[in-house]
Amino acid sequence: MATDQDDERDAITAAIQRLLDGRPTRSTGALTTLQLAAEAGVKRWVLTHKHVDLKEEFTRRKSEVNGIPPAFQHLHARAVDAEAIARALREDNARLRERVAVYAQVIHELRTELDRRTDNRGQRSLVRTLPTSAP
Numbered sequence: 001m002a003t004d005q006d007d008e009r010d011a012i013t014a015a016i017q018r019l020l021d022g023r024p025t026r027s028t029g030a031l032t033t034l035q036l037a038a039e040a041g042v043k044r045w046v047l048t049h050k051h052v053d054l055k056e057e058f059t060r061r062k063s064e065v066n067g068i069p070p071a072f073q074h075l076h077a078r079a080v081d082a083e084a085i086a087r088a089l090r091e092d093n094a095r096l097r098e099r100v101a102v103y104a105q106v107i108h109e110l111r112t113e114l115d116r117r118t119d120n121r122g123q124r125s126l127v128r129t130l131p132t133s134a135p
Contacts, residue, residue, distance in 0.1 A: 005050075008042055012054045015040035020061055022071020031062045031069060 018024055019031055019039055027038040036058055037044040047055040068076045 008040070008046060009051060009054065011042065012036070012040040012047065012051055016054070016058045016061065019058075020065065020069055022069035029069065029072070031058075031065075031067050033058070 015026075015036055019027070019029065019036060022029060024035075024039055026041060027035040029035070033047055033055060034044055036055070037047050040047075047058075065073075
C-alpha cells in the first residue's frame with residue numbers, strides 16, 4: 001500500500017526526470033528547487049525539509065548538465081554565440097568611434113588652417129590648393 005510519502009517521492013522523482021529531459025508539464029522548466037516543487041506538485045518545504053535526499057539528487061544531476069536541460073542546450077549555445085558576436089561588435093564599434101574622433105580632429109585642424117589661410121591671404125601657408133582639372 002502506497003503512502004503519501006511514497007506518492008510524493010514518486011512525483012518528485014518523475015518531476016526531476018521531466019525537468020532534466022526538458023519536458024516540464026507544470027513549471028517553467030528552470031532547474032531550480034522552486035520549479036522542481038512546482039513540477040512535482042508539492043510545496044518547496046517538502047523538498048528542503050522532508051525529501052532532502054531527492055533535492056540533493058536533483059542538485060547533483062543538475063550540475064552534471066551545467067544547469068541546462070538537454071532540450072535547451074542548443075538554445076544556450078546560440079545565446080553564448082550571440083553574446084560573443086555582440087561583444088565583438090561592441091569592440092569594433094569602439095574602434096570605429098576612436099577613428100571617427102581622430103578624423104574629426106584632423107578635419108577641425110584642417111578647417112582651422114584653411115580659415116587662417118583665408119584670413120591671411122598675403123601670408124604664406126602650409127596648406128596648398130590642389131590644381132583642378134578642367135573637363
